[in-house]
Amino acid sequence: MRADVRHAVRLARLDLKLLGRNQTALVNVVLLPLLMAWMFSRIMPEGATTAGVPAELFVLTGVPGLMLCFAVFVNLVNNFTARREELVLKRLYGGLTSPAAVFGGAALSALLVYLGQVALLAIWIVRVEGGSAPANIPLLLLASVLGAAVITLLAAAFSGITRTAELAQVTVLPVLLVMLVGAPLFVPVAQLPEPLRVPAEVVPITPVVEITRTAFLGADHVGGLGEPLSVAGQWAAALPSLVILLGWLVVAALLARWLFRWDARRG
Amino acid sequence: MRTHQETPAIEVSGLRQRYGDFEAVRGVSFSVATGELFALLGTNGAGKTTTIEVLEGYRPATEGRVRVLGLDPHRDRRALRPRMGIMLQHGGFLEDLTVAETAAAWAGFAADVNRPAIGDVLELVGLAHKAGTRVRQLSGGQKRRLDLALAVVARPDVLFLDEPTTGMDPEARRDTWEVIGRLRAEGTTVLLTTHYLEEAERLADHLAIMHEGRIHVRGTVDEVVAEAGDRITFRLPGDAPDDPPALAGVPPTVTRAGGRREVSYTLTGGPAAARAHAALRPLLDWAAARGLTLERLEVRRGTLEDVFLRVVGAAPPEATARRPAGVAR
Numbered sequence: 001m002r003a004d005v006r007h008a009v010r011l012a013r014l015d016l017k018l019l020g021r022n023q024t025a026l027v028n029v030v031l032l033p034l035l036m037a038w039m040f041s042r043i044m045p046e047g048a049t050t051a052g053v054p055a056e057l058f059v060l061t062g063v064p065g066l067m068l069c070f071a072v073f074v075n076l077v078n079n080f081t082a083r084r085e086e087l088v089l090k091r092l093y094g095g096l097t098s099p100a101a102v103f104g105g106a107a108l109s110a111l112l113v114y115l116g117q118v119a120l121l122a123i124w125i126v127r128v129e130g131g132s133a134p135a136n137i138p139l140l141l142l143a144s145v146l147g148a149a150v151i152t153l154l155a156a157a158f159s160g161i162t163r164t165a166e167l168a169q170v171t172v173l174p175v176l177l178v179m180l181v182g183a184p185l186f187v188p189v190a191q192l193p194e195p196l197r198v199p200a201e202v203v204p205i206t207p208v209v210e211i212t213r214t215a216f217l218g219a220d221h222v223g224g225l226g227e228p229l230s231v232a233g234q235w236a237a238a239l240p241s242l243v244i245l246l247g248w249l250v251v252a253a254l255l256a257r258w259l260f261r262w263d264a265r266r267g
Numbered sequence: 268m269r270t271h272q273e274t275p276a277i278e279v280s281g282l283r284q285r286y287g288d289f290e291a292v293r294g295v296s297f298s299v300a301t302g303e304l305f306a307l308l309g310t311n312g313a314g315k316t317t318t319i320e321v322l323e324g325y326r327p328a329t330e331g332r333v334r335v336l337g338l339d340p341h342r343d344r345r346a347l348r349p350r351m352g353i354m355l356q357h358g359g360f361l362e363d364l365t366v367a368e369t370a371a372a373w374a375g376f377a378a379d380v381n382r383p384a385i386g387d388v389l390e391l392v393g394l395a396h397k398a399g400t401r402v403r404q405l406s407g408g409q410k411r412r413l414d415l416a417l418a419v420v421a422r423p424d425v426l427f428l429d430e431p432t433t434g435m436d437p438e439a440r441r442d443t444w445e446v447i448g449r450l451r452a453e454g455t456t457v458l459l460t461t462h463y464l465e466e467a468e469r470l471a472d473h474l475a476i477m478h479e480g481r482i483h484v485r486g487t488v489d490e491v492v493a494e495a496g497d498r499i500t501f502r503l504p505g506d507a508p509d510d511p512p513a514l515a516g517v518p519p520t521v522t523r524a525g526g527r528r529e530v531s532y533t534l535t536g537g538p539a540a541a542r543a544h545a546a547l548r549p550l551l552d553w554a555a556a557r558g559l560t561l562e563r564l565e566v567r568r569g570t571l572e573d574v575f576l577r578v579v580g581a582a583p584p585e586a587t588a589r590r591p592a593g594v595a596r
Contacts, residue, residue, distance in 0.1 A: 263325060
């Protein structure tokens with residue numbers, strides 16, 4: 001177990017080093033989500049409010065969900081697929097690192113990149129938008145950890161049905177669309193058009209977005225419409241979403257177990 | 268495990284491996300004693316890699332029993348993983364890392380499970396001068412050296428080498444043999460696959476020749492070579508009265524070319540050490556009685572190549588049966 005943790009940390013450090021050397025990935029993972037966040041916050045009408053907060057603020061506090069899809073998910077599907085093709089996964093599987101350590105390392109590096117972006121976003125919200133600092137950082141961290149874990153396992157599963165790294169752009173597309181349409185990025189789930197509400201409740205990004213927004217703003221954005229909450233109230237409000245995320249964790253783990261492949265050779 | 272000399276480090280019995288309706292390995296059995304080097308020889312597609320990958324734990328055996336250090340390589344991966352070293356046939360690198368970073372990472376993995384890594388592993392495989400180079404920029408042979416470094420860095424008890432010197436120049440090949448020799452001196456058990464006969468001949472304690480999923484010949488190098496038999500060849504002038512006699516029950520093979528007769532015998536019966544000598548006496552007597560000279564008389568031991576070619580189904584033509592110049596031993 002301790003060896004697994006050490007291996008995961010070592011692999012995560014390698015991942016970050018490699019990310020720094022890969023300009024394409026760097027743009028996709030780091031720059032693009034921030035650019036999209038900026039764009040989305042600009043298209044909201046001036047002075048409008050959503051669920052009791054300025055519309056830009058509402059969007060920006062939901063953007064982490066978007067980053068999880070675009071930065072973490074796409075990057076990981078790419079990584080897993082390319083490394084299977086290049087037989088890196090095969091070497092790791094045959095080597096000293098356990099499967100748990102390999103997934104742990106991928107999840108850890110993804111989480112670190114994601115947390116870096118959330119931190120940038122928080123600074124942006126305080127400095128540019130005049131919002132306040134996140135109200136409940138432990139809750140924010142918990143949602144980030146669970147979200148990154150779910151997305152890592154989903155990415156592992158999707159890499160299993162992606163034959164080559166070039167195909168990754170295609171296989172991730174439906175997932176991105178569903179998450180993008182389903183996640184309550186611009187309006188609360190309660191205000192989504194009727195047909196979208198069911199998918200919105202189902203996609204794993206929704207609980208991440210709702211908990212993150214609640215933790216940022218200290219108000220009920222988990223199904224609610226921004227009623228102010230105490231810290232205990234924030235945890236209580238987030239509980240159902242945390243349970244959904246845990247459920248997704250199990251589903252994603254099973255999917256990964258079923259679909260993930262270590263070896264590029266015949267199955 | 269090294270104290271249990273009587274337990275083989277690797278045991279394979281009745282291994283079969285199927286992919287869909289293709290059977291890549293069709294009932295293979297062998298065992299490798301602790302500290303021994305066993306070579307699996309064969310053409311491409313003989314089933315060597317499939318066999319070695321089952322032993323490495325990449326997939327469970329379709330049928331049969333496989334043990335490495337007494338453990339099931341697929342089921343007991345967690346226990347076995349730190350004690351095995353694997354050299355893949357190719358690839359498997361994070362190409363944007365440098366050689367030194369790659370070696371350091373793998374040495375780190377070893378340290379994390381309390382296996383003292385070889386400190387100067389790049390020195391050992393002759394890559395120290397490339398330490399700062401990105402893996403992407405290495406030549407094929409250099410990548411094989413790096414692969415070897417990663418396989419041995421944790422000082423494994425059992426080392427699997429899948430065609431370790433394919434794509435290497437002669438110097439790199441010799442270096443690799445030296446590294447393998449050093450690890451063996453420390454007691455490492457080695458299973459290697461190769462299609463270079465001289466590699467098997469030079470390194471192996473025991474070897475097996477695999478063809479179409481089966482092991483056809485197995486034994487020490489001497490045992491296997493003894494099966495090839497000894498060859499006696501000479502030329503007779505065209506006007507010699509009759510064909511030479513059978514020797515030790517083996518009739519001569521006579522081919523006529525340009526007014527001469529090329530004669531050859533392949534002797535396989537009797538004790539290997541004495542049979543050529545025993546066969547020559549009646550032959551020389553036969554020639555003396557007729558006043559003939561056996562031109563270009565040659566006696567040579569059979570070679571691994573003779574056995575190999577017989578197994579894979581190609582009759583050894585005269586030109587290739589002779590060991591090419593410059594090949595060791």
